[in-house]
Structure formats: C-alpha cells, structure tokens
Amino acid sequence: MRRAIYPGSFDPVTNGHVDVIERARKLFDEVVVAVAVNDQKQPFFSLAERLEFLREVTAPISGVKVARLDGLLMRFAVEQGAQAVVRGLRAVSDFEFEFQMALMNRKLEASVETIFLMPKEDYTYLSSRIVKEIARLGGDVSNFVAPCVVKGFAEKLKR
Numbered sequence: 001m002r003r004a005i006y007p008g009s010f011d012p013v014t015n016g017h018v019d020v021i022e023r024a025r026k027l028f029d030e031v032v033v034a035v036a037v038n039d040q041k042q043p044f045f046s047l048a049e050r051l052e053f054l055r056e057v058t059a060p061i062s063g064v065k066v067a068r069l070d071g072l073l074m075r076f077a078v079e080q081g082a083q084a085v086v087r088g089l090r091a092v093s094d095f096e097f098e099f100q101m102a103l104m105n106r107k108l109e110a111s112v113e114t115i116f117l118m119p120k121e122d123y124t125y126l127s128s129r130i131v132k133e134i135a136r137l138g139g140d141v142s143n144f145v146a147p148c149v150v151k152g153f154a155e156k157l158k159r
Contacts, residue, residue, distance in 0.1 A: 004028040004084040004115065005077050007069055009036050010050050011043040012149045014131055016123030018057055020088040023117045025063055032080050033058060034069035044132050049152060057146045074109035084113045090124045 004024055010017060010033070024031045035050050043050070051066055058064040069076050077085060085105060087098050095116075102114035118124075126144055135141050135153040142150050 001029045001081075002027075002084075003030045003032065003080060003082045004086045005032050005034050005073070005080060005082045006086040007034040007036055007073055007076075009038065009041070009043060009128070010054055011045055011128050012050065012131065012145055012152065013053050013057055014123070014126050014128055014145050014149075015143075016088065016090070016119045016126040018146070019119040019123055020086065020117050021058060021064060022061060023119075024086045024115070025061055027115070028063075028084070028086075030063045030065060031086070032082065033064060033066045034073070034076060035066065036069045036073075044156070045152060053146070053149050053152065056148045072108070074105050074112060077112045078109060082112060084115045086115050086117055089116045089118050090126070 004027070006021060006024055008017065021031055021033060033054050035047065035054065037047060045053070047068065051068065054066045058066060067080075073085065087102070089095055089098060098116065105112065105114060119126075131141050131144050134144075135157065141153060
C-alpha cells in the first residue's frame with residue numbers, strides 16, 4: 001500500500017487543505033492527515049476540535065485517515081509505514097522553508113520522500129492565519145472553510 005502523511009496544524013482546516021488532501025489521495029492509496037501538537041503555539045481551535053473538523057471534511061474521501069501527530073514527523077511517518085510526506089505549496093514564498101524542511105527530513109529518514117503539491121489556483125491566497133483574522137474581525141469565512149468550521153468559529157466567537 002502506498003501511504004503518505006499530510007502534516008500540519010490545520011488551525012483551522014481550509015478548502016485549500018482539502019484540495020491538497022484530494023490531490024494526494026489520487027497519488028496514494030491512503031493519506032494520513034496528521035494534526036501536529038505544538039506546545040509552543042496557542043492554537044485558536046483545540047486539538048480535539050481540529051481533529052473533528054478534519055474527520056468531518058474528509059469523511060467523503062475514501063482512503064483518508066486523521067491522526068494526532070506528537071513528536072518527530074519522520075518517526076511518525078515510519079511508524080505509519082508511509083513512503084512520502086505531502087506538503088502544499090501556495091506560492092514561491094512557501095518554497096524556501098518547505099525545501100529546508102524536506103532536506104532535513106531526508107537526512108533524518110532517507111526512505112521517506114517529500115512531495116510538493118500545489119492547490120487549485122482559487123486557493124493560492126488562502127491560509128489558516130488569514131481565515132482566523134477574517135473571522136475575528138467579523139467577516140464571512142464560508143467561502144474558505146467547511147460549514148463545520150464556520151460553526152466552530154461562530155461558537156468560539158459567540159456571534
């Protein structure tokens with residue numbers, strides 16, 4: 001089985017993330033969407049909320065599993081039997097950081113490749129950070145995230 005890991009904080013999952021998941025699924029038999037736990041960040045949504053949002057938005061996509069990622073990505077990839085890590089690139093500005101990470105990951109675990117996928121052009125401007133800012137300022141984010149995430153914002157921001 002060809003398995004890939006798609007890691008991220010997904011705070012929150014956006015339509016761009018879902019697009020990358022769908023693209024990755026066409027290339028791999030299974031895609032494990034790994035939600036990273038980072039004690040040094042204060043996410044807007046809890047880990048449980050992010051996992052639930054991802055399970056809901058990926059439910060219609062066969063061959064997708066959602067999991068919690070604690071610790072080193074390459075260790076997780078080996079434990080999951082993955083051959084690749086998928087990373088989304090929206091713009092050239094994403095490339096430098098992602099390229100450095102890919103090279104470091106190759107040093108840590110040469111058997112796991114990094115695959116860069118570009119989302120649909122409609123999503124190249126989209127980021128979780130921007131979506132959170134729009135929501136905090138009272139804007140409509142329904143074109144950028146799934147209905148469950150829109151509801152999550154409404155509950156958190158009590159609108």
